[in-house]
Amino acid sequence: MRTRITNIREIVTPVCPDVAVGTDMDKLTVYTDSDIILSNGIIESIVPRNRHEPPINRVLDAENAVVIPAFVDPHTHMVFGGTREDEFNLRIQGEKYMEIAAMGGGINSTVRATRNENEDTLFEHALQNLHDMIAYGTATFEIKSGYGLDTETELKQLRVIKRLQKSQSVDIKATFLGAHEIPPEFRDRKEDYIKLLCEKMLPAVKEQGIAEYCDIFCETGVFDIEESRRILNRAKELGFKLRVHADELTPLGGGELAAELGAASADHLVHVTRAGIDKMVQAGVVFDMLPGTTFFLMSDHFAPAGDILAANGILALSTDFNPGSSYTHSMPMVITLACLKMGLTIEQSINAATINGAYSLGLQDKTGSIHKGKQADLTFLDAPSYKFLVYNFGVNRVSAVMKKGEFIFQKS
Numbered sequence: 316m317r318t319r320i321t322n323i324r325e326i327v328t329p330v331c332p333d334v335a336v337g338t339d340m341d342k343l344t345v346y347t348d349s350d351i352i353l354s355n356g357i358i359e360s361i362v363p364r365n366r367h368e369p370p371i372n373r374v375l376d377a378e379n380a381v382v383i384p385a386f387v388d389p390h391t392h393m394v395f396g397g398t399r400e401d402e403f404n405l406r407i408q409g410e411k412y413m414e415i416a417a418m419g420g421g422i423n424s425t426v427r428a429t430r431n432e433n434e435d436t437l438f439e440h441a442l443q444n445l446h447d448m449i450a451y452g453t454a455t456f457e458i459k460s461g462y463g464l465d466t467e468t469e470l471k472q473l474r475v476i477k478r479l480q481k482s483q484s485v486d487i488k489a490t491f492l493g494a495h496e497i498p499p500e501f502r503d504r505k506e507d508y509i510k511l512l513c514e515k516m517l518p519a520v521k522e523q524g525i526a527e528y529c530d531i532f533c534e535t536g537v538f539d540i541e542e543s544r545r546i547l548n549r550a551k552e553l554g555f556k557l558r559v560h561a562d563e564l565t566p567l568g569g570g571e572l573a574a575e576l577g578a579a580s581a582d583h584l585v586h587v588t589r590a591g592i593d594k595m596v597q598a599g600v601v602f603d604m605l606p607g608t609t610f611f612l613m614s615d616h617f618a619p620a621g622d623i624l625a626a627n628g629i630l631a632l633s634t635d636f637n638p639g640s641s642y643t644h645s646m647p648m649v650i651t652l653a654c655l656k657m658g659l660t661i662e663q664s665i666n667a668a669t670i671n672g673a674y675s676l677g678l679q680d681k682t683g684s685i686h687k688g689k690q691a692d693l694t695f696l697d698a699p700s701y702k703f704l705v706y707n708f709g710v711n712r713v714s715a716v717m718k719k720g721e722f723i724f725q726k727s
Contacts, residue, residue, distance in 0.1 A: 316372045318353040318720060320693075323377040326351060326361060327665070327701045328384060328685035334674040335666035337627045343662045343701070351382065353691045356720030360687060380695040380714055381703075383665065384684050385454035386646040387672030389488075390558075390582050390603055390633035393448075393458045393479075394441045394472045397428030399638050412612055412640070413536075422462070422496040425638050429462040429472065438475045445479060447644040448636065449724045452694035452713040454485050455673065455682050457558075457633075459530055461492030466516050469493050473525040484718050488676050490528040490558060491520045494538055494546050509542060513549040521553045528579065529555040533562075533569035540568050547576050556677075562587045563608075574598035580675045582633070584618045585609060592619075592626050601675040602628045604667070605635040606652040607643050620657040631671040632664060651708045661705050691720040 326346040330339050352359040352368055362368060402420045406412065415421055429437070441458075448456070458476045463469035469491065476489040493516045501508035520526050529550035533543040547557050556579050561569025563583035570591030573581035581587075581595060582603040595602060602623050609617050623630050634649050635641040643649070650664040659667065673683025682692045695715040696703065703712055716724040 316355055317359070317370060318373045318375060319368060319371045320351040320353070320375045320377055320382070321364065322379055323350065323382050324379045324699070325381045325701060326685060327381060329666050329670040329683070331670070332684050332686040332689070333670070333679045334629055335670050336629050340624060340630070340663050340666050341660065343665060345701070351685065351691070351693075353720045356691055358685060358687055358689050358691050361685070377695060378714070381698050381701050382685070383694050383696065383701055384669040384682070385692040385694045385716055385718065386452045386668045387455040387676065387678070387683050388448065388453045388633050388636070388646060389457045389580065389631055389672045389675040390605060390635050391448075391456055391458050392461060392635070392637035393444050393456070394437055394460065394475045395425050395429050395462045395638050396432035396437060396440075397425060397638065398642070399424060402639065403642075406613065421639060423499055425462045426464050426496070426498065430465070430468045434471050434475060437471065438478050441475055441479060442483075444636065444644065445483065445485070446724075448634070448646075449485065449716055450713065451645040451647060451711055452716055453646050454692045454694070454716055454718045454723065455676070455678060456485060457488045457490055457528070457676055459490040459492040460526070461495030461530070464493065464496060464498035466511070466519055469516060470519060470523065470525070473520060473523075477525050484721070484723055486678060486682065488528065489526045490530050491517070491526040491555070492530040492532075493517070494531040494543075496532065496537060505542075509546060512546055517550055517553055517555070521555070527556055528558050530558040530560060532560040533567060533572060534560065535565045535567055540572055543569070543572055544576070547572075547578075551576065558582065562591065570595050570600075573600050579677070580631070583608065585614075585616060587619065589622070592623055592628060596626050596628045599629070601631050601671065603631045603633050603675060604653065604657065605633050605641065606656055607649045608635045608641040610652050610656065611641050611643070617656045620653070620659055624663065629671055629674065630663070630667050631675045632667040633672065645711070647704050647711065647713070648709070651705050654705045661702050665701065665704070691717055693717040
């Protein structure tokens, strides 16, 4: 079936269909007076509005919307029990994140809630979060486990992600993050927990085929470089692709480790070193920036996006949606923060939130731009131009979201 989307104010897409790097990061292609032709949910062409294109089976009126690629979010923690608004209230009154964690809060607070939650309830909460994120224009996701920290609960989280993959039309990549923290029962026995990860948890996840990636929180006080190398090498032996929480709180060298091991991405990178940047660029590791986390933790020290772009690094943006350090469903908010706090241009931030996120997940051939042969994954903006994504901050301008040529969200 051929579909024509017409009455579009602007069609806005990354210049290149695979990845935006170097000078391509500064550009977007903008079409006016043009329509999009779809064939069975796949983009066929962008044509002048007055061009006759028979046969057309369906005409969709975009109602003068700006159409951009649907956002791709390559770093989320969507499956969890409970919320931590009380901790947030403590933080805005002056308590530090690590102090709250030492009192039993932080990640381990969510671990307790997730362990106690049944799978169906976790699924329903995750599904609501997914729908809320779709309403802000995102149609492709990475989702991590990491709030179980034991074999049973980690597998439970990953089963929930699998149910989302099977029941929803969006694209979802699953990541095992058993090395997110040291669980309380192993606090004085870290080596035993590392053995559990390597000898039982990773093989169990692989045997069940419910995660494509393995991630780790490589950070001072959590997993150091050598511990992270051991766990990630074991994951690599088992056939997992790698992602790394790196250099968020200290310049530990997680970026360099991600490059050494050929990870798909290193994420956070607030304190990445110049050597880390250079090695990641050489290895082709994606720099996944999470400015919402830095903002939500009330820090003024953001990741060095300018240095990364100057080195021709592949820069992506993510919400890091999670209950503790970035409780936002909104990729437009993250784009605004990237511009105002990290110095990105609007064009750079849109490239980072679309095609480069897709590249990070190995989905650049399917989504992330409006090019022939890709899925019609589109976000419709009730706005006079794409620049309103940043300019009109705090307002959700998304009027509709399309996945594979069908609407999955329409504002009532």
